[in-house]
Amino acid sequence: MDGYDLVDVEVTHRDAEDLLSDSTDADGHRHTVQAARLRAGQTDTGLHSLAQLDGESVKLLEHQVDAAHRALFEMNGKALLADEVGLGKTIEVGMILKEMAYRDTDGSVLILTPAQLAKQWQAELREKFGLQFICNYDDEFDGFDAHSHIIASIDTAKSDRYRTEVLARNWDVLVLDEAHYVKNEETDRYDLIDQITYDYAFFLTATPIQNELTDLYNIISLLRPGLFGTRDVFDQYFVDTSQETLVNRNELQERLGKVMIRNKRAETDIDFTDRIIDTRTFEPSTKERALYDAVSDYVRGAYAQNQGQKLVLMLLQKEVVSSPWALERTIQRRLDEQASLDGTEELQGILDQLDAIEAVTKEERLLDIVEEARERVEMGRVIVFTQFRATQDALLERLAADGYTTHAFHGGHSSEEKEAIVEAFEANGGVLVSTDAMNEGRNLQFCNIMVNYDLPWNPMKVEQRIGRIHRIGQKREVYVFNMALKGTIEEYVLERLYHKIDLFQQTVGELSSILTRLEESGTSFEDEIFNRLVNAGSEVDLENDFDAMAVDLQEQRELAAKVEQFNSGVFEGFDLGDSDD
Structure with a gap:
């Protein structure tokens, strides 16, 4: 120019x-005549300000x-x-x-x-x-x-x-x-x-x-x-x-x-580093299995009577595979609200089953992962994601009792507190247990191990979690551990949906294309999962329903690939620019 x-x-x-x-x-x-101001007093169009930047703070590519x-x-x-x-x-x-x-x-x-x-x-x-x-x-x-x-x-x-x-x-x-x-x-x-x-x-x-x-x-x-x-x-x-x-x-x-x-x-x-996915499914204890079945039966029955309860019932189904502590809060709140209504007996029975659980399988297996990280990774840094504050509180208490340096990150913190928490995690290492408030654009390339203690049903949220550590500036391989109880909705989502569409190797952009097309009908990804869960007549029906959903997702992925081919035709010729400078 x-x-x-x-x-x-x-x-x-x-x-x-x-x-x-x-x-x-x-x-x-x-009109862009004002652009002349950019050149005022300059004999060239070089980026003169770059010399002022601290190479330690930002590496320009x-x-x-x-x-x-x-x-x-x-x-x-x-x-x-x-x-x-x-x-x-x-x-x-x-x-x-x-x-x-x-x-x-x-x-x-x-x-x-x-x-x-x-x-x-x-x-x-x-x-x-x-x-x-x-x-x-x-x-x-x-x-x-x-x-x-x-x-x-x-x-x-x-x-x-x-x-x-x-x-x-x-x-x-x-x-x-x-x-x-x-x-x-x-x-x-x-x-x-x-x-x-x-x-x-x-x-x-x-x-x-x-x-x-x-x-x-x-x-x-x-x-x-x-x-x-x-x-x-x-x-x-x-x-x-x-x-x-x-x-x-x-x-x-x-x-x-x-x-x-x-x-x-x-x-x-x-040169983006590799992303290594380690999915670990565990057999629930007898008491955990009985609790899961009791909650699932209650959710199906309550939804059949009143579909307006969908959000709270969906919450119960997610909490039961996260932790007894998360589930307990919601059950107790529901009991308080429905003290004089039918169904409280069933809820009280679930609460009694909760009290009977002495050891939580996923919590025990999480300790295996963080202990291995403490022995093999710099400062033992691990990020553990959960959707629920009650689960977060319990995990922090258990990790601290076992001698781990811990950090909590959730939406209740102010912006300044969040900054301080991330800085402390970087400086001191240990285990950061976070809710999905960490999805808010945080960069944590100094950590390369992440655990999905419980899995969001929306795959975009999973990729956003991973994106906190797998981004420009990450110099090591990224390890993502997914935890799930066998025979639960969590395992269905993980094995029959996420792995079948290669969720963990896709970018946010690719996932957005798939989900946008899937949700044009007005049904969200999470709604689709819940509907299949409550309407399945048997375990076999549920497996078949999730297999069918996986096929639908694969079709949406193929449509998204066609859109990408179309986009490439539009964008071809200036992907890297034609500047002569």
């Missing part, structure tokens, strides 16, 4: 758009540096960063914002993320790039008109309380994480982004196409209005009526090349 005037480039860009559309629907956004450079200087400061999962899109944005701070073009910056990732963004930008942002979850946050550098949940920004403040301001920079969440123009999120005014914008998503090519059209039309003309023209010009093949492919790729950067894992120099 050196030697070209950015205004002239934009005029040429708009002339090309006019071939498809007589107008550019760019209301609410400034070639594809990340290239993406940041192209987004700033070849795309006029408006780009869709669409790298595959795990390639460091946040790092790319960090480099972009660092360079903009160096050039004094970041007077006001708004970063919108899913709620669970806001604090992660704040920490990464501060620790790796020295960039200070306030988060809407901080006590010091006084609104969107009171700070110059803000990270916020997109749902907070679109809320009635803050929407007017957000839209009243012209932002120098807008960053939108997980941009595929705004693919639907009928949503409040889409409407918010459509109305925000900004000079520069950087959208991030690993899955720019989830179901059809128009997903991509909607996202890019927010970022660069008019690039593809109207939607009708876009559909007629680039996609056949079946949505399965492209037409005018070369022109589509040329236009995407103006705004989108996509790096793929297979084509980078990153």
Whole structure:
């Protein structure tokens, strides 16, 4: 781009758009003539700020540096960063914002993320790039008109309380994480982004196409209005009526090349470590088996009488394979609520069976894993995941009694407490027992052993757990231990579903494609599992039902693979960029 005037480039860009559309629907956004500010006072387009970064805090990879450079200087400061999962899109944005701070073009910056990732963004930008942002979850946050550098949940920004403040301001920079969440123009999120005014914008998503090519059209039309003309023209010009093949492919790729950067894992120099899965199923004791059967019978009977109880009954079915302590709390609460209703006798019987259990099989077997880690792994670090606070409390008590250094992590901790817990785990080692609150974008590459003490029925949650340790920066093989009791719903989910779709070797993006297609009927993955459990007439029926579900999942996986092939056709030609620099 050196030697070209950015205004002239934009005029040429708009002339090309006019071939498809007589107008550019760019209301609410400034023309990218403001991108000239990026070059003000500079005789070249180098990333000068990189020299200021501490190599100990952040290791910049070639594809990340290239993406940041192209987004700033070849795309006029408006780009869709669409790298595959795990390639460091946040790092790319960090480099972009660092360079903009160096050039004094970041007077006001708004970063919108899913709620669970806001604090992660704040920490990464501060620790790796020295960039200070306030988060809407901080006590010091006084609104969107009171700070110059803000990270916020997109749902907070679109809320009635803050929407007017957000839209009243012209932002120098807008960053939108997980941009595929705004693919639907009928949503409040889409409407918010459509109305925000900004000079520069950087959208991030690993899955720019989830179901059809128009997903991509909607996202890019927010970022660069008019690039593809109207939607009708876009559909007629680039996609056949079946949505399965492209037409005018070369022109589509040329236009995407103006705004989108996509790096793929297979084509980078990153050497991801292996992921080793160790599934351990255990025979429950006689008393544990009797308890499981009693709870399952109660759940089936109660659901047949009142399907409105579905959520609490599903909870009971999950708790019984997690621990007696988790189950006890829910049973006691249910007894208190139903003191005068039928069915309390059955619940009291379950409570009596709970009291009779003296040893918990999974707890004993967990000690085998953590003891082996204490002997063979640096500082004996292990992360143990459970869905239930009562199970967490019991495991922490038992581990501490056996002499292990322990750490608890759950949603009840403040952001500052969570940071301190992770730091203590890294510094002191031992065993961190966490609920799924740890899914909130935490990076724990310093640990390479993880235990699923109980298994979420949603495979996305399992992959998100694994993703805490299996990511860029992990230098060792990652070991994932899955624990399940034989002959329970947990074993069915693990053996008949997760292993049959190779869950543990897939990425979040691939799983998202499978589950999105499966759930288009309106039934969630967890609902499907529960329905099969309560409606099965016998053990054989249950096995057959889960086998049938595995076949359905495999079909969805094949459809997802076809979508990926389609995507590859769209993205082909600029996966690693065509920069001459």
